Amino acid sequence: MDRILYTAMSGAKQSMDQQAVVSHNLSNVSTSGFRAQLHAMRAVPVQGDGVLPTRVSVAATTPGSDFSQGPITQTGRELDVALEGDAWLAVQADDGSEAYTRRGDLQVDGNGLVTVVGRPVIGEGGPLIVPLGSSVTIGADGTLSAIGEGEGPEALVDVGRLKLVTPQQSLQRGDDGLFRVPPNAEGEVAALEADEEARLASGALEGSNVSAVEAMVAMIDVAKRYEMQMKAIKTADENAQRANNLLSIQG
Numbered sequence: 001m002d003r004i005l006y007t008a009m010s011g012a013k014q015s016m017d018q019q020a021v022v023s024h025n026l027s028n029v030s031t032s033g034f035r036a037q038l039h040a041m042r043a044v045p046v047q048g049d050g051v052l053p054t055r056v057s058v059a060a061t062t063p064g065s066d067f068s069q070g071p072i073t074q075t076g077r078e079l080d081v082a083l084e085g086d087a088w089l090a091v092q093a094d095d096g097s098e099a100y101t102r103r104g105d106l107q108v109d110g111n112g113l114v115t116v117v118g119r120p121v122i123g124e125g126g127p128l129i130v131p132l133g134s135s136v137t138i139g140a141d142g143t144l145s146a147i148g149e150g151e152g153p154e155a156l157v158d159v160g161r162l163k164l165v166t167p168q169q170s171l172q173r174g175d176d177g178l179f180r181v182p183p184n185a186e187g188e189v190a191a192l193e194a195d196e197e198a199r200l201a202s203g204a205l206e207g208s209n210v211s212a213v214e215a216m217v218a219m220i221d222v223a224k225r226y227e228m229q230m231k232a233i234k235t236a237d238e239n240a241q242r243a244n245n246l247l248s249i250q251g
Contacts, residue, residue, distance in 0.1 A: 008232040014041050015226040022222060026215040033083075033102030034208035036066040037173065065173055070102075070209040072201070078137050079106040082206045083164070087198035088171070090122040090163035090191075091178065098122060098191040099178035100171060104205055108136065114144070114160075119178075123160040124194070130159050138162070138202045164198035 021039040028034040072082050081104035083089060088100035107115050112129045114120070120127035123144075130136050134146040142162035147155055171179035183189050 004232055004236040008229045008236065011041075012226055012229040012233070015222050015229060019219065019222045019226070022215055022218045025210045026212065026219065029208050029210045029212045029215065031103070031208050032105050032205045033070065034210060035102065035173070035179075036208075036210045038064055038066060064170055065179075066209055067170070068209050070207040072204050072206055074204050076203050077105075078135075078202065079108070080104055080205050081106065081138055081142075081162075081200045081202050082204040084199045084201060086166050087164045087195065087200065088167065088179070089116070090165055090194075091116055092120040092122055092127060093174075093176060093178055094119070097180075097189065099174065099176075099180050100165060100167075100192070101178055102206055104200070106138075122163045124163065125160075128160045128162070134159075138200070140199050140201070141196075142198070142200060162200075163194045164200065165192040166195040166198050167192060 018039045018041070021037050025036045067086075081089075083102055083104060088102060089104065090098055091101055093099040101116060103116050105116065106121060108130055109115055110132075112132045114123075114128040114130060122128070128144065130144060130146050131148060133149040135149075136144055136146050136159075138144055142164050143158055144160050144162070145156050146159045147153065147157075167181065169182070172182050173179055180189050181192060
């Protein structure tokens with residue numbers, strides 16, 4: 001009986017974890033530049049003392065993210081950018097390290113700092129700062145140009161350039177939702193070099209690559225699977241009780 005319990009119990013636990021991943025994806029279906037998180041399950045032998053080859057449990061893995069491009073929507077807003085191809089935008093994480101995102105709804109705070117969701121956007125020499133009150137436009141190569149308040153087009157000046165990178169390997173998602181290069185053998189995370197050929201489209205945003213319909217179907221499927229596994233646990237318990245009753249009969 002315990003062979004059923006090993007599989008059903010671990011499967012139910014991993015189904016709960018998978019439901020969390022699906023829920024997270026679904027909650028970000030309208031988040032600009034979001035990349036769906038993948039989830040997979042596999043059978044593994046039970047580890048520890050008293051190992052039996054017939055006992056198998058289920059282990060979950062998050063092999064990475066879906067890096068397919070999301071839909072592009074024209075917004076007409078000058079500070080909205082949609083990254084083309086495999087380009088990523090460099091930002092400064094909360095710990096001061098460099099990380100990458102596909103989200104392109106840029107903002108300028110009260111100090112003139114260019115940010116994405118409150119995180120400074122990195123330029124060629126560090127975080128980008130634009131003159132307060134200026135009108136900012138962004139070129140296809142990420143160059144920011146500004147016109148001071150009340151000035152004419154002849155006063156247009158370049159104030160910096162977004163750092164765009166094109167990773168040659170898959171990036172890893174962090175707990176903060178930002179992506180980074182996998183650590184090397186020494187555990188160090190290196191920053192990527194700027195890609196001079198990377199391009200973006202201004203006045204547009206890339207949407208999430210999560211399909212709301214597929215996420216809803218996956219959520220229902222996981223819920224049904226969890227229900228089936230709990231039913232298997234209940235059936236195994238009932239069978240064990242019947243077996244105990246038979247063994248307790250006095251002849």
